[in-house]
Amino acid sequence: MADRLAMSPTATLAVGVRAPTADIYAPQWRNFIFVAPFLFFFTTLLLFPLLWGMWLSFHKADTFSSGNFVGLGNYARLYHDKVFLQSIWNTFYFVLLTVPTLALIGLFLALCLNRRTRTAAVLRTLFFSSSVLSVTIVTLIWRIVFIPNVGLLSTIYGWFGATAPAFISDPSLAMVGIAIATIWWCIGLPMMLFLSALQQIPQDIYEAAALDNANRWQTLRSITLPSIKRTFILVIIIQIVLQFQLFGQAWLMTRGGPNNLTKPIVLYIYDTAFRRWDLGLGAAASEILFILILVAAMAQYLVTRSRGDQA
Amino acid sequence: MSAPATSIKGRAFGDHVLLALVILLSIVMIAPVLWVIGLSLKDNAELMADPNSVFHAPYTLKNYINTVGTSSVFIWVRNSIIVSGGLTLGTLILSSLAGYGFARLNFPGRDVLFVIVLFGLAVPEQAVLVARHQIFSMLKFHNTYQGLILPGLSAPFGVFLMTQYFKAIPKELDEAAMLDNASRLRIFWKVLLPLTLPAQATLGIFTFLGAWNDYFWPLISATRKDMFTLTVGMASTQTNFAQSEGIGFLMAQAVFAGAPILIVYLFFQKYIVTAVSGAAVR
Numbered sequence: 135m136a137d138r139l140a141m142s143p144t145a146t147l148a149v150g151v152r153a154p155t156a157d158i159y160a161p162q163w164r165n166f167i168f169v170a171p172f173l174f175f176f177t178t179l180l181l182f183p184l185l186w187g188m189w190l191s192f193h194k195a196d197t198f199s200s201g202n203f204v205g206l207g208n209y210a211r212l213y214h215d216k217v218f219l220q221s222i223w224n225t226f227y228f229v230l231l232t233v234p235t236l237a238l239i240g241l242f243l244a245l246c247l248n249r250r251t252r253t254a255a256v257l258r259t260l261f262f263s264s265s266v267l268s269v270t271i272v273t274l275i276w277r278i279v280f281i282p283n284v285g286l287l288s289t290i291y292g293w294f295g296a297t298a299p300a301f302i303s304d305p306s307l308a309m310v311g312i313a314i315a316t317i318w319w320c321i322g323l324p325m326m327l328f329l330s331a332l333q334q335i336p337q338d339i340y341e342a343a344a345l346d347n348a349n350r351w352q353t354l355r356s357i358t359l360p361s362i363k364r365t366f367i368l369v370i371i372i373q374i375v376l377q378f379q380l381f382g383q384a385w386l387m388t389r390g391g392p393n394n395l396t397k398p399i400v401l402y403i404y405d406t407a408f409r410r411w412d413l414g415l416g417a418a419a420s421e422i423l424f425i426l427i428l429v430a431a432m433a434q435y436l437v438t439r440s441r442g443d444q445a
Numbered sequence: 446m447s448a449p450a451t452s453i454k455g456r457a458f459g460d461h462v463l464l465a466l467v468i469l470l471s472i473v474m475i476a477p478v479l480w481v482i483g484l485s486l487k488d489n490a491e492l493m494a495d496p497n498s499v500f501h502a503p504y505t506l507k508n509y510i511n512t513v514g515t516s517s518v519f520i521w522v523r524n525s526i527i528v529s530g531g532l533t534l535g536t537l538i539l540s541s542l543a544g545y546g547f548a549r550l551n552f553p554g555r556d557v558l559f560v561i562v563l564f565g566l567a568v569p570e571q572a573v574l575v576a577r578h579q580i581f582s583m584l585k586f587h588n589t590y591q592g593l594i595l596p597g598l599s600a601p602f603g604v605f606l607m608t609q610y611f612k613a614i615p616k617e618l619d620e621a622a623m624l625d626n627a628s629r630l631r632i633f634w635k636v637l638l639p640l641t642l643p644a645q646a647t648l649g650i651f652t653f654l655g656a657w658n659d660y661f662w663p664l665i666s667a668t669r670k671d672m673f674t675l676t677v678g679m680a681s682t683q684t685n686f687a688q689s690e691g692i693g694f695l696m697a698q699a700v701f702a703g704a705p706i707l708i709v710y711l712f713f714q715k716y717i718v719t720a721v722s723g724a725a726v727r
Contacts (some may be wrong), residue, residue, distance in 0.1 A: 163553065183573035184579040187572060245469075261474060270660065270702075273683070275481050275699065278484065284492055327725065330722065381661060382680075400661075
């Protein structure tokens with residue numbers, strides 16, 4: 135009850151009715167009860183595993199024991215592991231293949247479909263629909279497109295008497311195949327983000343431009359694109375964070391092959407920790423991934439925050 | 446709308462090019478799905494002899510009958526419903542309570558705690574998976590429903606969303622109730638919670654969809670076939686692609702698994718789009 139008596143400055147200044155309301159905003163321990171259930175799960179299943187993961191990365195550990203302290207040994211092993219270095223390169227290559235394509239196609243679709251017609255609405259629905267499917271179904275669909283003999287691609291090529299490129303087995307094309315399936319799967323989100331940015335541009339700017347007889351290209355270049363520059367950066371960063379975590383498509387379409395050429399970092403972690411049960415090494419690899427993603431997430435935070443300032 | 450009649454001809458040509466491109470992209474979106482549906486309606490032997498047989502009769506429902514009759518798809522659907530439903534319900538409860546707590550109430554260390562929760566948004570799942578898997582091994586939680594549901598309850602996104610939402614509700618509402626000497630829990634339950642229904646819908650759909658489509662954690666936690674979720678189960682049948690049951694059967698299974706979620710999407714499109722884009726921007 136002591137804290138009830140301790141009036142905050144606002145309470146002393148306010149008169150009459152205001153006093154009790156100011157009082158309720160004073161810190162009270164019993165209010166903690168509302169956040170306690172969530173904080174319990176947050177602490178035990180997120181914060182604690184995060185710290186334990188860091189600790190594990192300095193140990194040689196398996197499923198049930200935390201093993202011996204090896205210092206930076208796991209990190210040194212990663213540094214000398216050709217497969218891990220390859221997986222970092224693969225991940226960057228995949229990000230490079232998918233992120234700019236997603237941003238550009240997403241922007242293109244948003245510009246074309248930002249109108250109030252029924253056709254545009256149907257097409258928006260269509261282009262977002264693949265996003266609700268699970269990775270399992272998406273990879274099943276695309277394997278049946280790429281597969282020789284009964285595949286859609288080889289059937290189409292067959293009509294012209296040609297042989298379809300082997301998007302899954304050819305070492306130089308396997309990652310491209312995974313990227314195509316991923317772009318097909320993920321195109322909805324960039325399109326929607328661009329659409330909502332386009333709808334926030336004030337219409338009177340366009341009316342003014344029309345009065346000045348600006349043509350469509352001029353309008354696009356000097357009004358539309360500058361207004362959505364920030365969204366463009368945001369889309370790029372969001373997609374980098376998302377595509378950096380490539381796992382399901384690579385695992386289900388190629389198993390990381392041929393020759394580890396489509397093995398991304400997350401698949402390396404999966405292989406190391408959950409198939410070879412080298413938990414320490416797997417933990418060390420996930421710390422590296424964590425740092426890489428944290429950098430991108432920080433960038434995202436800075437971009438969204440500065441947008442808030444401007445609004 | 447904005448049509449100065451300067452170059453109608455050039456404009457029409459440009460429109461045609463754009464239209465052609467959009468149509469081309471639409472075909473790329475639809476064709477693979479139609480192909481899958483086509484294959485699912487064909488007899489396997491006929492397909493193997495000539496894939497072009499997709500384009501003509503006879504079609505058969507045999508693959509679907511086999512899917513319903515023999516595969517474990519129903520068990521996996523049941524597991525997915527239990528896991529996604531449980532996680533959604535839990536997330537809504539925890540996030541609403543915590544959102545109200547962070548937005549409206551004060552307690553020692555509140556602001557520091559909230560910053561820590563926000564930091565949690567930047568932690569990717571992969572950074573905690575290994576340790577989480579070890580903890581769950583020790584608790585013998587693998588291959589159980591709680592093993593599949595609990596990790597999702599630690600995700601901070603819902604708390605972040607609900608806190609923002611509660612903050613946007615005018616304070617006068619609960620202050621008035623406070624003056625009537627209503628308890629905090631009563632105010633939360635009777636006054637504020639009903640106002641958050643749109644946010645509950647958004648968060649609920651987002652959580653359900655995420656859990657339904659989650660692949661990594663169920664893959665490492667549910668290793669017994671009868672505990673597979675739909676995503677993991679479907680993936681497990683993919684490994685023996687083109688053998689045993691045949692392509693048509695796999696495709697029928699894919700249609701069977703994908704169609705319900707697409708139908709749900711058509712009905713709740715608006716909420717789903719808001720939820721997914723909102724979660725991305727946060």
